[in-house]
Amino acid sequence: xxxxxxxxxxxxxxxxxxxxxxxxxxxxxxxxxxxxxxxxxxxxxxxxxxxxxxxxxxxxxxxxxxxxxxxxxxxxxxxxxxxxxxxxxxxxxxxxxxxxxxxxxxxxxxxxxxxxxxxxxxxxxxxxxxxxxxxxxxxxxxxxxxxxxxxxxxxxxxxxxxxxxxxxxxxxxxxxxxxxxxxxxxxxxxxxxxxxxxxxxxxxxxxxxxxxxxxxxxxxx
Numbered sequence: 001x002x003x004x005x006x007x008x009x010x011x012x013x014x015x016x017x018x019x020x021x022x023x024x025x026x027x028x029x030x031x032x033x034x035x036x037x038x039x040x041x042x043x044x045x046x047x048x049x050x051x052x053x054x055x056x057x058x059x060x061x062x063x064x065x066x067x068x069x070x071x072x073x074x075x076x077x078x079x080x081x082x083x084x085x086x087x088x089x090x091x092x093x094x095x096x097x098x099x100x101x102x103x104x105x106x107x108x109x110x111x112x113x114x115x116x117x118x119x120x121x122x123x124x125x126x127x128x129x130x131x132x133x134x135x136x137x138x139x140x141x142x143x144x145x146x147x148x149x150x151x152x153x154x155x156x157x158x159x160x161x162x163x164x165x166x167x168x169x170x171x172x173x174x175x176x177x178x179x180x181x182x183x184x185x186x187x188x189x190x191x192x193x194x195x196x197x198x199x200x201x202x203x204x205x206x207x208x209x210x211x212x213x214x215x216x217x218x219x220x221x
Contacts, residue, residue, distance in 0.1 A: 007203055007206075007207075008203070008207050010199075010200075010203060011199075011200055011203035011204045011206075013200075014196045014197070014200030014203070015197075015200040015201070015204060017193075017196055017200075018043050018047075018193060018196060018197040018200055021192075021193045022040055022043040022044075022193050022197070023040060025189045025192075025193060026189060027039045027040060027189075027190065028187050038099055038102045038103060039190075041095055041099045042190065042194060043193050043194060043197045044095050044197070045092055045095040045096050045099055046092075046194070046198075047194070047197040047198040047200070047201040047202075048088045048089075048091050048092035048095065048201055049088070049089070049092040050198045050201070050202065051085075051088045051201045051202040051204075051205050052086075052088040052089045052092060053154070054202050055081045055082070055084055055085035055088065055205055055206070055209065056081070056082065056085045056124075056150075056151055056154065057151070058077070058081045059077070059078050059079075059081035059082040059085060059147060059151070060078075060147055060148055060151040062075075062077040062078035062081065063078045063143075063144035063145075063148055064144075064148065065078075066078055066140060066141070066144045067141065067144050067145070070140065070141065072217065072220050073217065075140040075143075075144070076213045076216045076217055077213055078143070078144060078147060079131065079143065079216075080209050080212045080216060081209050082124065082127060082128075082147060082150075083128070083209075083212065084205045084206075084208050084209040084212070085124070085205070086121065086124045086125065086128070087205075088201070088205055089117075089120070089121045089124065090121060092117075093114075093117055093118065093121060096114065097114075100114065111167055112161065112162040112167045113158075113162040113167055115162075116156075116157040116158050116161055116162045117157070117158060119153075119157045120153065120154050120157040120158055123150045123153050126146075126150075127143065127146055127147060127150050130143065130146055131143040
């Protein structure tokens, strides 16, 4: 499938559509929630987090496969999917800071979801630091074990702990009425751009990852 061209073309088409339609559609103005035009960041910030989760999931699957069958292909897939995933995570965090600056008054407000996201990104960055500082043949195996740990830490940092405390971010306790997106704030036009954006960003990241995997395997040879 990765050698086919259709999904690469689809990625390009969907992202062009996202960038054009995302700035041209009429967005809703939720009562009491001053999102205004900043709601358009939904087509960039959230899809990047979706893509990050998809890539991290693929990465941890290959880490498990490597522990079962230690091959260069499994190791290359594990590290490169994680590498591109962390790039999406950083971009998602930066676009979230831009949104927070307009909605909450400053880029970093101490919101639990922001803190959790920062912790998750740092945990994965430590994965690359660990891998870069091990030089013996155990590097790939130790990295695979740590990758599984890092993936497991995504759930408490991104999905569980932020929902147990007061949060400005949508989805957190006490977030109702704060600047954020709820299903009732959305409309059909937003959904027609949002989901193509999720697919487009994920496919683009996958495309980049496959190129890096091929390069890494050629270097190993």
